[in-house]
Amino acid sequence: MTTTLETQEAKRSHSDTRPLLLEVQDLKVEFNIRGGVVKAVDGLTFDVKRGQTMGIIGESGCGKSVTARAILRMIPKPGKITGGRILYYRRPRHPKPGEEDKVEVIDVTKLDPDGEVIRQIRGGEIAMIFQEPMSSLTPVYTAGTHINEAVTLHRLLPIKKLGEQMAEHIMAYRHVTKEEARAIAVEMLRRVGIPKPEQRVDSYPHQLSGGQRQRVMIAIALSTEPAMLIADEPTTALDVSIEAQILDLMRDLQRTTNMAIMFITHNLGVIASMADEIVVMYMGKQVERAKVVDLFYNPKHPYTKALLQSVPRLGPKTGQRLASIEGMVPDPLNLPTGCVFHPRCPAFMAGKCDKIVPRWTQVGENHWVRCLLYEE
Amino acid sequence: MVNYIIRRIGYALILLVLVSFVSFAIIELPPGDYLTQKIEQLRARGDRSAEQQVERLRKRYGLDKPFLERYVNWATNFLRGDFGESFEYERPVSEILGARLGYTVILAIATTVFTWALAIPLGVYSAVKQYSLGDQIISVISFIGLGMPGFLLALIVLYFAVILFNMEVVGLFSPEYERAPWSLGKVLDLLNHLWLPALISAITGIGGLVRIMRGNLLDTLGQPFVEAARARGLKNRTVIWKHAVRIAINPLITILGSDVFPSIVVGSSLVAIVLNLPTIGPVFVDSLRKLDMYLAGTCIVFLTFMLLVGNLVADLLLAWVDPRIRLD
Numbered sequence: 001m002t003t004t005l006e007t008q009e010a011k012r013s014h015s016d017t018r019p020l021l022l023e024v025q026d027l028k029v030e031f032n033i034r035g036g037v038v039k040a041v042d043g044l045t046f047d048v049k050r051g052q053t054m055g056i057i058g059e060s061g062c063g064k065s066v067t068a069r070a071i072l073r074m075i076p077k078p079g080k081i082t083g084g085r086i087l088y089y090r091r092p093r094h095p096k097p098g099e100e101d102k103v104e105v106i107d108v109t110k111l112d113p114d115g116e117v118i119r120q121i122r123g124g125e126i127a128m129i130f131q132e133p134m135s136s137l138t139p140v141y142t143a144g145t146h147i148n149e150a151v152t153l154h155r156l157l158p159i160k161k162l163g164e165q166m167a168e169h170i171m172a173y174r175h176v177t178k179e180e181a182r183a184i185a186v187e188m189l190r191r192v193g194i195p196k197p198e199q200r201v202d203s204y205p206h207q208l209s210g211g212q213r214q215r216v217m218i219a220i221a222l223s224t225e226p227a228m229l230i231a232d233e234p235t236t237a238l239d240v241s242i243e244a245q246i247l248d249l250m251r252d253l254q255r256t257t258n259m260a261i262m263f264i265t266h267n268l269g270v271i272a273s274m275a276d277e278i279v280v281m282y283m284g285k286q287v288e289r290a291k292v293v294d295l296f297y298n299p300k301h302p303y304t305k306a307l308l309q310s311v312p313r314l315g316p317k318t319g320q321r322l323a324s325i326e327g328m329v330p331d332p333l334n335l336p337t338g339c340v341f342h343p344r345c346p347a348f349m350a351g352k353c354d355k356i357v358p359r360w361t362q363v364g365e366n367h368w369v370r371c372l373l374y375e376e
Numbered sequence: 377m378v379n380y381i382i383r384r385i386g387y388a389l390i391l392l393v394l395v396s397f398v399s400f401a402i403i404e405l406p407p408g409d410y411l412t413q414k415i416e417q418l419r420a421r422g423d424r425s426a427e428q429q430v431e432r433l434r435k436r437y438g439l440d441k442p443f444l445e446r447y448v449n450w451a452t453n454f455l456r457g458d459f460g461e462s463f464e465y466e467r468p469v470s471e472i473l474g475a476r477l478g479y480t481v482i483l484a485i486a487t488t489v490f491t492w493a494l495a496i497p498l499g500v501y502s503a504v505k506q507y508s509l510g511d512q513i514i515s516v517i518s519f520i521g522l523g524m525p526g527f528l529l530a531l532i533v534l535y536f537a538v539i540l541f542n543m544e545v546v547g548l549f550s551p552e553y554e555r556a557p558w559s560l561g562k563v564l565d566l567l568n569h570l571w572l573p574a575l576i577s578a579i580t581g582i583g584g585l586v587r588i589m590r591g592n593l594l595d596t597l598g599q600p601f602v603e604a605a606r607a608r609g610l611k612n613r614t615v616i617w618k619h620a621v622r623i624a625i626n627p628l629i630t631i632l633g634s635d636v637f638p639s640i641v642v643g644s645s646l647v648a649i650v651l652n653l654p655t656i657g658p659v660f661v662d663s664l665r666k667l668d669m670y671l672a673g674t675c676i677v678f679l680t681f682m683l684l685v686g687n688l689v690a691d692l693l694l695a696w697v698d699p700r701i702r703l704d
């Protein structure tokens with residue numbers, strides 16, 4: 001694991017200077033099911049800086065959503081984190097005087113998944129929105145009730161007192177009252193672009209459209225002013241026009257709040273417009289990581305290249321068949337030896353790719369790939 | 377909403393008339409009538425005088441009139457609060473049922489409270505700790521409860537209580553309080569006798585309820601909104617009770633209406649017969665066997681009435697707890 005740590009240090013020294021928020025190191029998640037062990041996430045390493053948007057992309061079942069849930073310690077049974085660390089650089093949300101810049105490093109993987117600390121982080125410091133806005137709101141509670149729940153749980157208001165030098169000092173914090181929570185709910189609904197928020201705050205989920213429900217989900221997530229938002233395919237279930245609106249909204253809100261976003265999707269077009277940096281995953285392994293421009297203009301891994309080629313394009317060349325990746329997604333219980341992508345890889349080198357497990361190799365500034373083509 | 381309730385009550389009334397007519401007809405179906413049975417009994421005892429009185433008795437009970445006329449007579453009197461007279465007891469039906477109604481209601485309420493207070497937490501535990509040892513034990517017990525008839529359980533309890541522990545479990549009162557006026561001692565004595573039949577009826581009722589609660593909750597726990605609630609940082613207990621159970625319990629409200637309300641009239645009749653409880657159930661079963669039609673008919677009408685009221689109450693409750701089915 002020392003190599004991983006060194007590479008993180010090296011990377012930090014000559015790139016993005018924003019402070020670290022989250023550092024995932026060699027994360028491993030396994031599901032012990034009847035047929036054997038599924039390595040849902042196998043050796044994932046990346047970091048997220050404050051205000052940055054990190055994209056995670058890959059096919060269905062590649063471990064994107066499991067990664068998101070691992071960060072919040074919400075992996076469904078029988079999944080388990082079996083290795084690695086998830087370091088969260090926590091700043092006090094309600095700092096006492098003089099402690100505003102104190103950073104506490106928490107290894108999320110060591111926390112009790114039902115404990116106090118992870119519950120403060122969940123929703124309060126790292127919020128999450130989901131793929132199915134249609135069913136992510138509890139049907140018997142209004143939009144306002146949902147926001148109230150998050151706000152009363154996570155948001156404290158300062159009680160200000162006049163100090164000795166007649167300056168304002170924050171002495172303590174108190175929970176928000178019912179009226180304040182409702183005011184916050186209305187304000188949040190207005191910010192996510194829901195018309196007539198004073199009335200909509202009392203709407204039940206079934207009275208809202210899919211796009212509005214996802215806006216409400218975003219309002220709930222942002223009502224606690226989190227440091228990071230995990231968006232797990234937030235627009236997959238929505239119309240394309242609504243998708244564009246939601247993405248615009250997320251970008252706008254990110255700009256005004258300096259919140260980091262971890263954006264999970266299988267849609268290359270969406271990720272290109274959202275992310276600063278992208279991790280490409282295949283069968284639980286990260287195969288490439290690069291800045292968004294590098295990844296789209298200079299992809300290294302054959303899988304990334306194949307993914308980019310399989311995006312339909314409008315243009316002069318009509319009548320051409322859409323490129324697809326050959327072969328089938330392998331059985332997760334029975335992964336190929338060597339490089340997991342070798343049975344489908346157009347650049348397959350017999351005797352090498354099926355025997356040697358490729359290492360995580362740097363191929364450019366902030367550009368990493370796991371492929372034998374780039375190993376000396 | 378008011379319109380809806382009025383419409384529902386209208387339907388209920390029509391249904392009530394139909395049910396009373398059909399049940400009256402069905403009681404009429406077996407050959408003979410109450411008097412045929414009575415005469416058989418008398419003849420068996422060697423009493424021949426009754427045979428000569430048959431026609432006179434038929435006339436007295438109105439059994440010589442055609443079926444339709446008797447039904448209409450009974451039905452119109454029913455509306456005036458006169459439910460007719462029981463052949464068997466030779467007393468007005470209202471008097472017989474009235475004397476037993478209080479205990480029946482008390483027993484039904486006690487049973488319901490036992491059933492629900494045990495079934496809901498057990499079902500929730502079973503679902504939350506799916507496949508754990510506790511879940512397995514609860515599942516086995518609830519299957520036994522589902523499979524075992526209440527009267528059999530009552531017989532087994534009776535055997536152990538009487539033979540092994542020398543307890544008195546029959547009836548709702550000890551002999552010394554049976555005819556005594558109401559007092560604190562009598563109430564305590566009632567409670568002392570009440571819990572066992574209530575528990576026996578509850579155990580057989582719990583099985584199904586636990587399984588339904590467990591199944592519903594497992595479905596609900598897999599819903600995205602439960603995960604979303606957890607992702608807001610809510611405590612596990614809040615997630616389960618406020619978001620999952622709150623949704624999973626809705627179908628049980630329908631059961632509350634169609635099960636609990638009718639049981640107020642004829643709840644656990646067979647258990648009551650075994651334990652010799654002074655409730656309406658045994659009287660109802662007996663009246664059907666003996667073609668005591670006004671008594672049986674009255675019981676059936678009240679049973680139907682409670683079922684209809686129960687369903688209406690359940691639907692209104694459901695609309696109250698679940699905004700998705702609220703009628704605007």
